[in-house]
Each structure stands twice: as C-alpha cells, then as structure tokens.
Amino acid sequence: MNSTHDLEGRMTTDAKPDAVALPAAGQTSRQTGNQTRRQGALERLLRRKLAIIALVVITIIVGAALFAPLVAPFDPSEQFFEGLTLEGAPLPPGERFWLGTDLLGRDVLSRLIYGAQTSLIIGLVANGIAVAVGALVGILAGFFRGWVETVLMRFTDLMMAFPALLLAITLAALFRPSLWIVAMVIAMVNWVQMARVVYTETRSLSEREFIVAERAMGAGLGRVLFRHILPHLLSSIVVFGTLGISTTVLLEATLSYLGIGVQPPTPSWGNIIYENQTYFTSAPWLVFFPGVAIIALALAFNLLGDALREVLDPTQKGRH
Amino acid sequence: MTQTPDLAAEIVLSVQDLKTEVATPDGAKTVVDGLSFDLRRGETLCIAGESGSGKSMTALSIMRLLPEPMARVASGSVRLGGRDLCQLGETEMCAIRGGDIAMIFQEPMTSLNPVLTIGRQLREAIFVHQDVSRREAEKRALETLEAVRLSEPKRRLKQYPHELSGGMRQRVMIAMALACNPKVLIADEPTTALDVTIQAQILQLIRDLQRDFGTAVILITHDMGVVAEMADRVVVMNQGKIVEHGAVSEVFERPKDAYTRELLDAVPKLGAMTGQDAVISAAGAGPEPVLEVKDLTVRFDLRGGILDRVVSRVHAVEGVSFSLRAGETLGLVGESGCGKSTIGKALMNLVPWEGSIRVAGRPIPHGRGEADRLFRRDLQMIFQDPYASLDPRMRVGDLVGEPLVIHGLAKGRELRDRVASLFERVGLTPDQMDRHPHEFSGGQRQRICIARALALSPKAIIADESVSALDVSVQAQVLDLLQELQKELDLSFLFISHDMAVVEQVSHRVAVMYLGQIVEVGTRRQVFENPRHPYTQRLMEAVPIPDPARRRDVFKVPIGDIPSPVRALGESVERVRYVDVGDRHLVAEPA
Numbered sequence: 054m055n056s057t058h059d060l061e062g063r064m065t066t067d068a069k070p071d072a073v074a075l076p077a078a079g080q081t082s083r084q085t086g087n088q089t090r091r092q093g094a095l096e097r098l099l100r101r102k103l104a105i106i107a108l109v110v111i112t113i114i115v116g117a118a119l120f121a122p123l124v125a126p127f128d129p130s131e132q133f134f135e136g137l138t139l140e141g142a143p144l145p146p147g148e149r150f151w152l153g154t155d156l157l158g159r160d161v162l163s164r165l166i167y168g169a170q171t172s173l174i175i176g177l178v179a180n181g182i183a184v185a186v187g188a189l190v191g192i193l194a195g196f197f198r199g200w201v202e203t204v205l206m207r208f209t210d211l212m213m214a215f216p217a218l219l220l221a222i223t224l225a226a227l228f229r230p231s232l233w234i235v236a237m238v239i240a241m242v243n244w245v246q247m248a249r250v251v252y253t254e255t256r257s258l259s260e261r262e263f264i265v266a267e268r269a270m271g272a273g274l275g276r277v278l279f280r281h282i283l284p285h286l287l288s289s290i291v292v293f294g295t296l297g298i299s300t301t302v303l304l305e306a307t308l309s310y311l312g313i314g315v316q317p318p319t320p321s322w323g324n325i326i327y328e329n330q331t332y333f334t335s336a337p338w339l340v341f342f343p344g345v346a347i348i349a350l351a352l353a354f355n356l357l358g359d360a361l362r363e364v365l366d367p368t369q370k371g372r373h
Numbered sequence: 374m375t376q377t378p379d380l381a382a383e384i385v386l387s388v389q390d391l392k393t394e395v396a397t398p399d400g401a402k403t404v405v406d407g408l409s410f411d412l413r414r415g416e417t418l419c420i421a422g423e424s425g426s427g428k429s430m431t432a433l434s435i436m437r438l439l440p441e442p443m444a445r446v447a448s449g450s451v452r453l454g455g456r457d458l459c460q461l462g463e464t465e466m467c468a469i470r471g472g473d474i475a476m477i478f479q480e481p482m483t484s485l486n487p488v489l490t491i492g493r494q495l496r497e498a499i500f501v502h503q504d505v506s507r508r509e510a511e512k513r514a515l516e517t518l519e520a521v522r523l524s525e526p527k528r529r530l531k532q533y534p535h536e537l538s539g540g541m542r543q544r545v546m547i548a549m550a551l552a553c554n555p556k557v558l559i560a561d562e563p564t565t566a567l568d569v570t571i572q573a574q575i576l577q578l579i580r581d582l583q584r585d586f587g588t589a590v591i592l593i594t595h596d597m598g599v600v601a602e603m604a605d606r607v608v609v610m611n612q613g614k615i616v617e618h619g620a621v622s623e624v625f626e627r628p629k630d631a632y633t634r635e636l637l638d639a640v641p642k643l644g645a646m647t648g649q650d651a652v653i654s655a656a657g658a659g660p661e662p663v664l665e666v667k668d669l670t671v672r673f674d675l676r677g678g679i680l681d682r683v684v685s686r687v688h689a690v691e692g693v694s695f696s697l698r699a700g701e702t703l704g705l706v707g708e709s710g711c712g713k714s715t716i717g718k719a720l721m722n723l724v725p726w727e728g729s730i731r732v733a734g735r736p737i738p739h740g741r742g743e744a745d746r747l748f749r750r751d752l753q754m755i756f757q758d759p760y761a762s763l764d765p766r767m768r769v770g771d772l773v774g775e776p777l778v779i780h781g782l783a784k785g786r787e788l789r790d791r792v793a794s795l796f797e798r799v800g801l802t803p804d805q806m807d808r809h810p811h812e813f814s815g816g817q818r819q820r821i822c823i824a825r826a827l828a829l830s831p832k833a834i835i836a837d838e839s840v841s842a843l844d845v846s847v848q849a850q851v852l853d854l855l856q857e858l859q860k861e862l863d864l865s866f867l868f869i870s871h872d873m874a875v876v877e878q879v880s881h882r883v884a885v886m887y888l889g890q891i892v893e894v895g896t897r898r899q900v901f902e903n904p905r906h907p908y909t910q911r912l913m914e915a916v917p918i919p920d921p922a923r924r925r926d927v928f929k930v931p932i933g934d935i936p937s938p939v940r941a942l943g944e945s946v947e948r949v950r951y952v953d954v955g956d957r958h959l960v961a962e963p964a
Contacts (some may be wrong), residue, residue, distance in 0.1 A: 059473045262761035269721040270825075271749040284766045367766055367809040 102361035111351035118169035125163040164320040171321035182240035187247025195255025217242040225313035291358035299351035380782040386412040391449035419604035423844035427613035479562040485534040492530030540571035568708035573915035573928035598917030641874035651881040662696040669728040705879030712889040716854035753826040757838035759818035763810040770806030816847035833865040895958035
C-alpha cells in the first residue's frame, strides 16, 4: 500500500520548507498534536474509560489483599456449622454468606479476599520476575548474536523443552514448600516465552536503520539497548506480561493441587478452584467466583497495559 | 519509438471523473479527484507525480484493489470495452484482473510467493483465466518466459524466487502479467527498485512487448527520465488532481502548469554540468587529506553445511583506496551490491574491515573503544531513509542533541541552545524541537538527520544515498543545503549514490565502483565527459534522459546481471591495475 502510506505520511506533517505540495489537512492535525503534547501521560491515560475501569478493578483487588483482615467478613479458615445444609452440602450465595460457602462450611468471600494476597504475589512478583528475566535474556541474545545468542537461546530452548512440573517438583523436594519457593519456581518456568518474543523483536529492531545510526554516532551499548531498543519492546512486554498473570495464577493452583504449592488451609484463587472443581455441577459458585476474580485481575492489567502502551507511544498521539 | 499516438486506434480503457476517498480520523479525504483519461490500443500513458499525488491510488482504483473499507471509489467510471468496472461485483472483477488488465508492482522481491516455484506461479496465473490442460499451461509458461527474454527459461520454471536476481524477478512478474494477453498493463513504479542498467533492460522489454502484443500500458512513475523515455502521453498529478495532460513532447517542451515546470526544473539531468569545472571553495584547506583510505577490504563469511562452517565469502570491498580533502565531495557511484554502502559502513566501524583508514591524519583503530569514539567526532553519517533512521519514539530535539550527550559535550541549557541553532542551520525552527519524527515530512526529516550529523562539527560526512528516498523537488532543496553547508563549514562529503545525475551535480571528484573495486576515478569532468572504463560508459548509457527529444530507440545495454561477489574459500579476487589516462584520471585496465 505504497500510496496510502504516502498519504498517511503527508497528512500528519506540515511541509514548510519543502513545500511543493501542501495538503490543507496537515494544518489541523498539527494543532491537535500540539494540544495533546502539553498534557501529561497520566492525564491522557485518565481520559480513557477502559483504563479507568481497569485501575478501579486493580485498586479493589490490591486493597482487598492489603486490608484483608479489615475487609473480610469472616476468618477464611473458620468452619461454620451453619455454613452447611443439614445434608452437609455447601450453601449457595445468600444473606449471611454473600458468595456462599465451601465444602467445609467456610465463607467463600473471605477466602477469596485472603486468597488475593497469594494470587497477587504470584501474579505480580513471580510473573514480574519472569518478565524481567525473559526480557533481559531476549534483548541480550537478540542484540549481541554470536556466542551470547547461541548460549542464551539454546538454554531457553532447553527450558522450554523441560517439563515445568518436573522441575517444580524437584525444587519443591529440595526446599520446604512455601509461597516464596512457589513464586521462584513459577518465575523460573515462565520467563521462557517472554525471552523468545523479545529475542525475535530485538533481532529485527537492531537491524533497523535508526539503531545503526545510533551506533554510527558512537552511542554506547547501554544507550542503544535501554533508550532505543527497550521502548520499542514495551508493547510486546506489556501484552505478554499481562497474559502471564493468569497463566501464573493457574500454575500456582496446579502446584498447590499437587501438594507442592501453597499449603492448605491458606487460600489462593487457584487452589479454591482446584479443591472444588469436582463439584462444579452441584455447587457452581465455588468455581465461578474465583474464576471471575482471576479473569478480572488479568483483564484489568491487560487493559491498563494496552492503554499505557498507547499513551506512551508518540506516534499514537491525537488518535483515540 | 517516438511515434505520435494513433488517434484512430480504439480506446481500450476510459476513465471518467474518477474520485477516490480515504478514511482518516478527520473524515473522508479525497486522494484522487476528478481524474479523466482515455487509453488507446498500443499506447503508453505515463502517470507522473510525487509521493502523495494519488498516482498509485489511481492504479488501485482502476483495479478495484483499494483496501476497502478504508478507501473507496466515491464516484466516476472506469470503462473497459463497454463495461463499467466500478459497477462490477468482486467475482466479475477477478476475471478482469490478470485477464483483461494486468498489473506489475514496484517490489519484485515481495510480489512473488517465496515458497512456490516460478513455473507453479506462472501456471496458476494461466489456470485462473484460461481453461487449458496442465501440459498446455506449462507450454504457455515457457513461452512467456521466453518472451520476456529470461535466460535458461526451462531451468527457471523449476527455480524459486530467491534464486533469481531482482531484474530476473521483475521479468517473471511481467511474464505473469502477460501470460493471458491483457489489453491493459498497469505498471506501478516497475523499475524504481532496480539498478539503472537493469531498469534500462526492463524498460526496453516493456517497449518490445508492447509493440509485439499491442498492449496498452499505464506506467506510473516519479522519474521524469523514465517518462521521457517511455511515454506517448503524460498525465501529471498533484494532490489527487490532474495538473497537466498531453503528448510527451508538449509536456516537456511547453509545460503549461506551474507545478509541472517546477517539477521538471527540479529533475537532475545527467550532463547538466558539462563544461563546468568543480571548484573546491575551502578556505583553510591544508595539504593533509581529511580522510585517507588505503587498501580497504571488507569480506563477509557465508556459513553453510551441517557443521555451519565458513563455505564461501562475499568479497564486498576489495582493496579500495581514495582520499578526501577539506571542502571536497567525492561521489561514489555504482549499482547495488558493488560495495559502495559497505565502504560507508566500514568507515563508521559498523562492519569489520582490513586496511588503513586515517581521519585528519590519525589512523583509525579497529574495533570499538574510546579511540573509536573520539574519531567519530570527525566523521559522521547521514543515512538513506530519513523515515527509518530516526527513533520514532524520541523527540527530534533529543535526537539531534544525542551526539552531544553521548560525547559529553553539552548538557542542560547549553545543549538546548546548541540544538536550537542546529535546527536553524538546516532550515527548521527551534519550536519544532519538541515534536516527534512522524510529524515531519520526508525532506524535513532528512534535515533533522543532517542537523544530527552536524552536531559534533565533523570534518567529513558520509552521505549514503541520502537523497534517494526523497521527491525530486525536496531532493533539490536538500542538495542545496548540503552544498551550502559545505561552503560555509569546509565540510567534506563522501557522497554515495546510484543516481548518476545527482552525483554529477554535487561531486568534485567521482569514483565508479564495480564488484567491490573502484574501476574509474577522476574529476567530475574527467569521468562524466570522458568515461573510459566500459562499465562507466554502460552506466551512463543506461540513465534515462528527461528529454523526449533525446529519446533513444534502443537502450544499448547488454542483457545480464552483475556477477556475484561471492567466492569460494581460498579463491581470491584479482585486484585491478590502474592506468593514468591523464591528470590523475585513473581507469582500471580491462581484464
């Protein structure tokens, strides 16, 4: 689409000194460009509805996790006698237990609120470490080539081929299972995809002319890598990073299920689902609410990341 | 070939009042406005214009290949043999595309499917429109390859696109376009991506095929030289409108419209500098050359086989020597793959090299380091594509100031002031510093690149195809700016280009490169007025002349591609020996 490209290019420019052909449209888009530039990135972020919704959801979840003892109506481990029917079945959502109770008569809402602590640590810390490691490995392998590339990427391939659960079980056998061990294990397993994505993009970026121009100018490695290459990778990192939140939360659930994750009765969103999945038909709320919580968290970060990416990209300014 | 269009010939395609719109955030924008023309059998109509003039949109509108719903034909008609193409459904259009109207595109590299053989793709083009047996299609495919004069056509049928050179691929594209004997051939910048000698071959081919088959051709191009060589009639477009329409000799000799005149004036013409000596106006020019290159050699290893061993080498640059004095421009010309850009990269230490490079008398160390950083202050580079060589995420003020920051020469208030004065120096205003690259036009971006290159007050600038991506009118302004800067700052330029006319315009001395070596070097007058090496002569012969009165009936360019610079391990390249034909005009001895 050669000419559409030309047209697009012309429409957003003002060709003052080179003027042979000047489209009138250039003038108006230049003004809008100027206006948006004056406003800060935060302000532009807050003008997006979806971004605000995402921020609200994240605030609620983080707030609930931080102030769990104040917010939660009951103790998450307390088993209520009245939390079960006479036949011993869990209660559906009702007046006393808003989101119902589980098989042991515990309040699902309270367990979800306390579970947010675990899930946030896994989804943000473990996933965060995975994102950082993956991005670093990818960017180094993509930029340096040669033996650095060979060593890093073959190691990545090895990690990819290695069964994650086996690794987790091995590590859990070596150390006593705890939340932090689980987080480390998850980080070690999850950086691989990120490394692959970042590696591919860095490879093509480092051959772009503006990177070559930087090097020709004498720019040091740090400047090229972190000021010029990294900002271009942000959108992929954000997208994959937020997708990673749901994957890691569920991986934690798997590990807990196998007995090498968070130990019961400590609740996490993942282990609430796993404990109750067999009762999905008779007590759907036990799986439904933690599921919704995981989806809401992942979606909120995804929307926020998406909005951030657009706000931070100067070529997107003035477009909504 | 300068035949007057046969007015009695039947009209094959008639475009009436065509209007095409593109959706933008600010509403529909008209990119083709009220376009009308008739195309007769056997005629060549050139649509000329600069980027954004709507010429490619016209072609896509006729073919109904617009990226709908982002763009659409708003009104008007395109009549082909009594049918209005704008009214046809998609299925009927499919029969017309490739059958009655065929199209060839600019990029022969990307227009072919890389995983299918040439023969398979040709056969498919035939099957779509003709109900023939497989054997017949194969026969027809072979015939068309012969018609486009591709060497060894039988073998080509079994080859994949990557095994062919750019010129050969464009021949295949033309063969595919002609496989069904179309009435109209639309060629959108068919030779823009090709070297000048290959361009001459392709233009010659289009002419011959047109004569043999009577196809009407719409040739879309920005190159007025190509227009003058090919057109019977010309349509000049500007901002979606026709500004001039007439016979080629009329348009070139008596342009009525001001825009056309401006456009024609801006076109660099080979031979325009004949008889003029190129005077270096450097005031403080010392005897020491600013840049001295001796025996520069660059080779790239090609790996292959199971063990990933080096199996062969690309001999990109072989023992090149030249020097550059203060205030002088050395033009480095040659076709793609001749190694001219590699020389630029080697000088900037972007590729590993051997030999000796001295900048202002000091030898340049191999590899990167503090010494490397120091010499870089004296040597800067402007790249080909102003769109690609600026980081799109940074403000242009920061980009221009970056060399100063990298070399620790200025910061804060002082940095801003220096950047502002650099902006003014290249014809931009300091209040544009806070914008991002995408808000500027191509010419302005190249000015930004020039400002960045000037930031460290270098002694010499390497300009690698620095004006090739720009429209001619903008190109002229950027060239003026470069020459102005040279006079003012005693700058030296290594001007790398494939465009002979531009090189003639700016260079004091010229070096012609072929297969990694310089085959001829001398002053501008020596090389352009008295080319002695056969390759230089061939290059000059192939350049299209923007003057229909001087149109050549036949391009005297031998068919074929430049041989490959790849050699097996251990096989060396024979270095050329130079003969001085007078006054330091060096010419390689014929092998």
